[in-house]
Amino acid sequence: MLLLQIATAGIATGSVYALIAIGIVLIYKCSGVVNFGQGGYAMLGAYAAYALARAGLSPPLAAAGAVLVLGVVGALTELLVLRRMLRAPVVAVMMVTLGLLILFRAVCLAVWGPDQIAFPQIFPQGAVQIAGIFITYNYVAAALLSLVLSLAFLAFYRFTPMGLMQRAAADNSRAALAVGIHVSNQVSVAWAVSSALAGLGGVLLATLNGLSLTLSNIGLVAFPVIVLGGLTSLMGSLVAGLLLGMLEAFTDGLLTPALESFLRAHTSIYSVGALQQVVPYMLVGGMLLVRPQGIFGQRGTERV
């Protein structure tokens, strides 16, 4: 029973991780850029939805509007910043996305202030009882939406011509160019889609946790997901996102209590602290040593 409860809690958070991680993978696949700033786009999306709702749109419409706005922001990022950095070293590209994250946070701080803001209700209030846990409609909707969207993206990449072009651009940009695919446009599209996804993820998170600048932390929280799932695998992000959510929940619900009761009985250590926070990164460390391409990723050229 307890196991089932913990798993339920884990899936709910894990599905949001997956949504953020898929966005990061989308960009990486297409352009080789790892977006450390994905959390910033999520935060921007949530604030945009809040602003639109304040301006008089109904909350669901505001959410949809925010997703569109973020799509534009993503495309602009690619056009104005990333396109100029095609030949830049990996480090520089990583840092530029971090710089954007810092910039976005500062903009939100300047416009909306540092306080926690109550986010407009998008989903009806109420809860369903699953395995003895009352899961609010917010969570149900967030989890379902994440799962459906993730699967939709998988289908899009596999079955549509646009998806094929994207994959071609990602696979081998020179060959794609040779067969007449406009690669840089494909990259712009990937950025737009990825940012829109992040924006949606941010809106969903804000319905769950309220709105504040800390929302942007989700990018780094979800980061282990893409390493575990494999930087190049959308399916991997989905699976690893759910796994990571569950792993955190099980760490909190089972591992930490067991470890602490053992340590309290046998040593002078009383608490292991927020173990849940580092377990994913410890896993990342191990994974990088054993299988850097992740569970689902393809073996790349990165290993020496």
Added chain:
Amino acid sequence: MKRHSSRVPAILAALAFALPAAADVNVCVWGTITGPDAGVNGMSYGTVDYLNYLNQTQGGIAGQKIHVILLDGRYKLDEELKIYRRCVDQENAVVVKGWSTGSAKALREQVQQDAVPFISETFSSEVLDPAKYPYLFIQGATYEQQMLIGLRAAKAAGAKKVMLMHGDVEYGRAPVTVVRKSGAIEKMGLELVDTIEFRYDAQDLTAQLLRVKAKNPDVVYIQASTPQALVILRDAAKVGLPAKLFIGNMYNIHPSIPEQLGAAAEGFRAIQLYANYGDDVPAMKEIAAYKAKNQVEKEDLYFMKGWFGGKFIAAAIGNAIKKSGGKPPADIKAFRKAVRDEMVALKNLDSGGIAPPCSFANHQGPTQARMAEIKGGKYVAVGSWVDAQ
């Protein structure tokens, strides 16, 4: 003022060389205007606003205009240490009001060497030692005292099993460890069944609350801030634990808790050290008068704490000026020492009803607190002021 007319090169030069002393009585306050705990920055705004209120209505303190400067420590230790040096070295502040627990700890010895009255927003017992740190003051019951007041109230209501939850930050773990190791909970006749530490920016604590549910405590005390209390109460509702099981500290009195959680917050209690903004107390009239002409940034309990801090500072400076014959001592060192002595000598400080009358001989002022409970979407004081002693 002269230096305000200068341009960039002059400013850059000023970075390197001390500015000349200003003629006013200088008070230097720093808070968090941009940073993770900016939500409670009413504590610094309140102090600045009260001193400006005195400037506007009474021409300052004892006839002396107060030059009060507000800076942004960003809740970053290096920034706060830099600001402290500016306050003492460049602004010639007679009183410095700082912010974080970390900065109070890092500065506690330097404050003695500089012999400058230093008030911190922290409630940590680790900086409260009148013998060792005669120039360091806090304002109110320590976190440990707040915890014991809360648990005592729970005990009076028949609780037996206690659980503690706290964030993985200084202000979460340290007080909980002090209380746990002191054995005070057991002395009270309560049993501590478990302690849970969680990450401070936690977005989901369902699994932790399942752990709480499994231990079946009669009361859970939360040592964390508003965002964490929000997550805890929300996820408590998920696993079927009522909000009335939980007691929070003084940072958990925040309108966003009932606003965002609605019915799931009903019955949640928190420790209240200062009157709420808008309560029927004399100080509120002053605030209303100030607000009529100025902008008040934060209308909340923390602003009240700040206003209280302003009154504390003003009372001590006023007494010091009066004693030296109506003029502040010319020597800043003598002035600082005089103010510090007057702080300790304050008896029955009247804060206009924000806190019960108190003295600062203990370097912490009021040690009373009362419980506030969320009823009908609002915090309502339940019971009267209880002393921590």
Added chain:
Amino acid sequence: MPARRRLALLAVVVLAAAGSFALGRFGAYLVHSVAIAAIAAMGLNLLTGFAGQISFASGALIGIGAYTAGNLGNAGWGLGAILAAGVAAAVASVVIGLPALRLRGLYYAIATLAAQFVLEYLFKIVEPLTKGISGMNIAPLVLLGRPVASDQAWAAISIAILALTWLGLARLMRTNVGRAFLVVRENELVAKGMGIDVVRVKLWAFLASGFVIGVSGALVGFTTRLASPEGFGLSLSIDQVAMLIVGGQGVWAGSLLGAGFVVLIPEAIQRLGEALHVANLLSAMREMSFGLLIVLFLLFEPRGLAALLRRLARGVSRIALPHPVPDSSPVVAARTPAPGGTREKAL
């Protein structure tokens, strides 16, 4: 370096160190903040700019230095505490670097990110060594039987250590190992072909860079007087990388310029805001300018302030002098280094 230049440098250092005693406390604080940040940035520069490995773990390494120095300093060690801090961080740096023997570029960056988080967690948990979340109070360093507590003294000491670090690193780059760094950075296969032991060279880079960052951490500890986990988070690592980018990679002077910029710009904006009576408005601007600076430098001057200043100086001298002057700066790398290869390679 010719003897005359060495003498001139020595004179500059001595003057700067002596001059810091004439500063006020606030000014001295800024000086040692910049100097200490610059030392760590040089350590990172060695790793990133010269040996081609990016790291997001320098915040945690500074922490290891601070905790080591704090423990030993409190136990009565003098200067030895600073050296030991360097050694401890060097060891940690090598351990973090071990995956880099197999990983490169992006993956290594992620590995250092993981190391940063794990170490931050350990700082909170290993209470006997770190005093946990509450943080460790650090007593003033005792030098020649006297506790060093004043900011002016620390400014002088930091300047001296900065100069030593600079000289030491510049010297290291002239050894065979140092030259091998550059080859490894450019192309590991070529390095192997030249008979360079790539593993050994990389380990040297981690060791030396960790040592320098650890020394800087010791100074952070002694000047802050409190080592707490919150102070050694990812944001410190990001600040460090930002210094590298703004200042310029692969140039030692770039580290100093970058550190000065990152440490002083927020203060300059603050003072400007106060002078113009818009301090509150500019509060958010400080963060914004930090993010914006990183982005703008990467876009328009990826070689950083060092290159920008050199170009400016050349422009000025071209106007002032009839003949072009030869570039006399002790720059090792003339072109932009590409740590971890370009993105094309990463694909």
